[in-house]
Amino acid sequence: MNEHAQKAAEFIRDESRTDWHDEALWFVRAKRDKASHGIPEWEQLRELASRVKDNVLSNLDQYLEQFEDRALQNGVHVHWAADAEEHNRIVHGILEKHQVQRLVKSKSMLTEECRLNEYLIQRGIEVVDTDLGERIIQMREEPPSHIVMPAIHLKKEEVGELFHEKLHTEKGATDPQYLTEAARQHLRQKFLAAQAAITGVNFAIAETGGVVVCTNEGNADMGVHLAPVQIHCMGIEKIIPRAEHLGIFTRLLARSATGQPITIYTSHYHRPRPDGEMHIVIVDNGRTAQLGRADFRNSLKCIRCGACMNTCPIYRRSGGHSYDATVPGPIGSILTPGIDLKKYSGLPFASTLCGSCSDVCPVKINIHEQLYMWRQIIAEEGHLPPAKKQSMKWAGRVLARPGWYNIAGKAARWAMRWLPRPFLYNRLNEWGKARELPEPPKQSFKEWYQQKGLTSFSEPPPRKLVKPK
Ligand code: SF4
Numbered sequence: 327m328n329e330h331a332q333k334a335a336e337f338i339r340d341e342s343r344t345d346w347h348d349e350a351l352w353f354v355r356a357k358r359d360k361a362s363h364g365i366p367e368w369e370q371l372r373e374l375a376s377r378v379k380d381n382v383l384s385n386l387d388q389y390l391e392q393f394e395d396r397a398l399q400n401g402v403h404v405h406w407a408a409d410a411e412e413h414n415r416i417v418h419g420i421l422e423k424h425q426v427q428r429l430v431k432s433k434s435m436l437t438e439e440c441r442l443n444e445y446l447i448q449r450g451i452e453v454v455d456t457d458l459g460e461r462i463i464q465m466r467e468e469p470p471s472h473i474v475m476p477a478i479h480l481k482k483e484e485v486g487e488l489f490h491e492k493l494h495t496e497k498g499a500t501d502p503q504y505l506t507e508a509a510r511q512h513l514r515q516k517f518l519a520a521q522a523a524i525t526g527v528n529f530a531i532a533e534t535g536g537v538v539v540c541t542n543e544g545n546a547d548m549g550v551h552l553a554p555v556q557i558h559c560m561g562i563e564k565i566i567p568r569a570e571h572l573g574i575f576t577r578l579l580a581r582s583a584t585g586q587p588i589t590i591y592t593s594h595y596h597r598p599r600p601d602g603e604m605h606i607v608i609v610d611n612g613r614t615a616q617l618g619r620a621d622f623r624n625s626l627k628c629i630r631c632g633a634c635m636n637t638c639p640i641y642r643r644s645g646g647h648s649y650d651a652t653v654p655g656p657i658g659s660i661l662t663p664g665i666d667l668k669k670y671s672g673l674p675f676a677s678t679l680c681g682s683c684s685d686v687c688p689v690k691i692n693i694h695e696q697l698y699m700w701r702q703i704i705a706e707e708g709h710l711p712p713a714k715k716q717s718m719k720w721a722g723r724v725l726a727r728p729g730w731y732n733i734a735g736k737a738a739r740w741a742m743r744w745l746p747r748p749f750l751y752n753r754l755n756e757w758g759k760a761r762e763l764p765e766p767p768k769q770s771f772k773e774w775y776q777q778k779g780l781t782s783f784s785e786p787p788p789r790k791l792v793k794p795k
Contacts, residue, residue, distance in 0.1 A: 327756075328671070328672030328675070328711065329650055329672060330644070330648050330649060330650070330672045330673055330675075330676045331672065331676075331756075333644075333645075333647060333648035333649075333650065334640075334643075334644035334645070334648040334676075336648075337644055337645040337647070337648055338643060338644065338760070343479075343481075344643055344645075346481070347478070347479060347642060347643070347645060348642040348643050350478060351478070351635070351636045351637075351641070351642045352636070352642065354475075354584060354585065354636045355633070355636040355637045355686070356585075357584065357585025358581060358582055358583075358584075358585045358633055358636065358686065359585075360585060361580075361581040361585040361586070361587065362581050362582070364587075365577070365581075371574055371577060371578055371688075372578065372687075372688055372689065372690050373690065374574050375574050375575060375578055375627075375629075375688060375689045375690075376627065376689050376690040378566060378567065378571050378574065378575075379626075379627035379689055380627075381567065382563075382565050382566065382567065383563070383617060383623055383626055383627070386562060386563075386565065386617065389532040389565045389567060390532075390562060390565060390608065392532040392533070393530055393531070393532040393535055393565060394535075394608075395535070396532070396533070396534055396535025396536075397535035397536075397606055398535070399535065400535050400536070400596055400597040401597050401598055401604070402535065402596075402597060402598065402604045402605070402606055403420075403603065403604065403605045403606070404605075404606050404608065405605060405606070405607045405608065406607075406608050406610075407607055407608065407609045407610065407611070408610050408611075409609075409610065409611045409612075410439065410440035410441065410609075410611050413436075413440045413442070413559065413607055413609045413611065414440055414441070414442055414445040414446075416607050417442060417446070417524070417557060417559070417607060418445065418446060418449060418451075420522075420555065420557060420603075420605055421446070421451060421522055421555075424521065424522065424554075424555050424603075425521075426451060426521040426522045426555065427450070427451060427452060427521065428451070428452045428454075428516075428519050428520050428521055429446075429451060429452070429453055429454070429520055429521060429522040429523065429524060429553070430454050430456050430516055430517055430520040430522075430523050430524075430545075430548075430549040430553065431443075431453060431454065431455050431456060431460075431523070431524045431525070431549070432455075432456055432457060432523070432524070432525040432526065432539065432541060432545045432546035432549055433455070433457040433459075433460050433476070433526060433541070433545075434524070434525060434526025434527075434559055435470075435473055435526065435630060435652060435653060436526055436527075436559050436560065436561050436609060436611075437524065437526065437559055438469065438470065438652050439611065439652045439653075440559075440609070440611065442524075442559075443455075443464070454513070454516040454520070456513055456516065456517070456543075456545040456548070456549060457476070457541070457543060457545055458477075458506065458509055458543060459475060459476040459477040459478075460476050460477075461509060461513065462476075462477040462480065462485055462488065462509075463476050463477050463480075465488055465492050466488060468647070469647070469652070470646070471645055471646030471647050471654065472632060472635055472646050472654070472655075473630050473632045473635070473653055473654075473655075474583045474584065474630070474631065474632035475632070478646075479645050479646065479647065482500045482502055482505070483500050485500075485505055486498065486499050486500040486505060489505055489508055489509070493508050493509070493512050495508045513545075517548050517549060517552050518552065520549060520552060520553045521553060521554070521555065522553050522554075522555040522556070522557065523546075523549030523550045523552070523553040523555070523556050523557070524549075524556075524557045524558075524559065525539050525546045525549065525550065525556070525557075525558050525559075525595075526539065526558075526559060526560070527539060527558050527559065527560035527561075527564050527606075528540045528564070528575075528579070528629070528630075529564060529565075529566050529572060529575060530560050530564045530565050530566070530606075531565075531566055531567075531568065531569050531571075531572065532565050532566070532567050532568070533567060533568040533569055534569055534596060535596065536594055536595060536596035537558045537560065537564075537594075537595050537606060538572060538576075538592060538593065538594050538595075539558070539591075539592075539593045539595070540576065540579060540580070540589040540591065540592050540593075541589060541590070541591045541593070542584075542586075542589055542590045542591070543590070543591075544590065544591045546591070546593055547591060547593050550593075550595065551599075553602075554599075554601060554602040554603070555602060555603050555605070556595070556598070556602065556603070556604050556605070557605045557606075557607065558595060558604075558605070558606045558607070559606075559607045559609065560606065560607070560608055560609065561608075561609055561610075561611070561613055562608055562609065562610055562613050562614070563613055563626040563627075563628075575629060576588060576589070576592055578629070578631070578688035578689070579629055579631050579688070581688075582631035582632075582633040582686065582687075582688040583631040583632050583633065612664060612665050613626060615664060616661070616664050619664065621696065621699045622660060622664060622696055622699070622700075624691050624692060624696070625657060625660045625661055625691060625693075625696060627689040627690075627691055628657050628661075628689065628691060629688065629689055630653075631688055632655075633683075633686040633687065633688065634655055634656040634657050634683035634686060634687055634693055635654065635655035635656065635657075636686075637682045637683060637685075637686050638655055638656050638677070638682065638683055639678055639680065639682070640676050640677055640678060641654065641655040641656065644676070648676075649662075649673060649676070651670060651673065655683075656677060656683040656693045656694070656697065657683075657691070657693060658673070659673035659674050659676060659677065659697055659700075660674070660693065660696045660697060660700065663700050663703075663704070667703075667704065667707065667709060668709055671704045671709035671710070674697045674698075674700035674701050674704060675701060675704075677694065677697045679694045679697060679698060680694070681694045705718070732770065732772070735770050736770075738766070739766040739767065739768075739770075742763055742766040743766050750763065
């Protein structure tokens with residue numbers, strides 16, 4: 327069993343949690359459907375967004391240089407980081423220069439990817455995540471389980487218990503309003519004491535050299551407006567060419583993420599405040615390599631809305647932590663094998679390939695096709711577990727020979743009907759762990775077809791003409 331399957335098995339052991347997780351995410355997916363159906367030009371918007379990103383990916387170097395140029399003109403310090411280590415070093419260098427000991431962060435998947443919190447905490451800096459969900463999982467010392475709703479795997483009772491332990495709220499309190507108020511009071515102190523603020527970046531506009539951050543809690547603004555040093559960390563793929571393109575993406579992002587018409591705060595940062603410093607750290611960390619993989623470069627169009635996770639039948643039932651990757655779910659299963667093919671070789675198989683992810687993706691990434699492509703690469707490069715490799719080999723041989731296929735079909739129908747249950751439902755039958763095998767048919771489809779007087783699949787059945795009365 328691969329690592330994903332093992333962790334998923336642990337998650338689904340709690341059946342009620344699995345059902346509730348599934349329903350919670352489906353609720354968000356339904357909200358997304360309603361919101362997207364509310365604007366008639368939805369499909370045109372998706373097409374437009376996809377094409378803008380095509381243009382960006384084909385001219386990334388030019389747009390990045392244009393962005394840097396404009397940002398420098400605006401008085402912003404621009405830094406380039408080839409990988410996570412360099413990113414962390416740069417951020418730490420800025421903080422050291424200003425003798426920062428306490429900082430607030432707004433949600434950023436890039437800093438999660440670079441493990442910035444760990445890096446800074448080890449060097450004696452207090453790092454406080456200020457998005458409520460992020461703060462909850464930070465207190466639990468665990469990574470986000472979803473890119474938009476990081477604590478979606480937790481019930482309010484668990485949050486109540488955690489807040490009682492960490493924030494001394496009343497024991498047993500589960501009222502969301504009460505708990506949110508407690509978090510608010512706690513975070514207020516952290517905002518006031520912070521000497522620097524770090525945010526992620528949703529969009530970076532090449533034309534203006536400014537960055538745009540979307541939040542629902544206003545925590546990015548609160549941090550940036552209170553602290554004298556602001557740092558924005560962005561992946562190279564966050565670029566959009568012009569300010570006029572922003573509307574396309576903001577209309578798609580909020581609707582796809584949570585079903586809202588727009589995020590509550592869409593904040594633009596262009597230049598430092600008069601008495602402050604503004605830094606932008608532009609990070610590669612494997613993105614150029616992904617750009618060079620023709621079959622997978624489309625994955626860099628991702629605007630991290632999380633819609634593919636909310637719709638994925640595997641993610642909804644297995645939980646984000648089972649992926650053991652910074653970005654879980656369908657898009658993460660494309661991005662992470664590019665980082666470490668061996669370690670994440672199980673992830674592209676954690677999909678039904680139903681295509682629902684591709685259907686909802688606002689930038690039209692062909693997610694399920696890319697997952698299928700990774701599967702082929704993983705098999706070719708010999709990263710399949712031996713049992714799967716052998717069974718696939720045998721399945722290929724049987725499927726290539728009609729005679730063998732007929733015999734195998736007959737044997738399977740007989741076995742399913744007559745063998746005692748333990749022969750069929752044992753540890754070799756992974757499928758049987760959570761499912762009942764179907765009732766075997768009495769005959770194969772081919773036999774049934776022939777019984778109807780048909781001999782060749784290429785001959786269409788004779789049609790009776792029904793004359794109108
Ligand atoms: S792949 Fe598409 S649906 Fe999934 S998070 Fe990215 S933009 Fe959203």
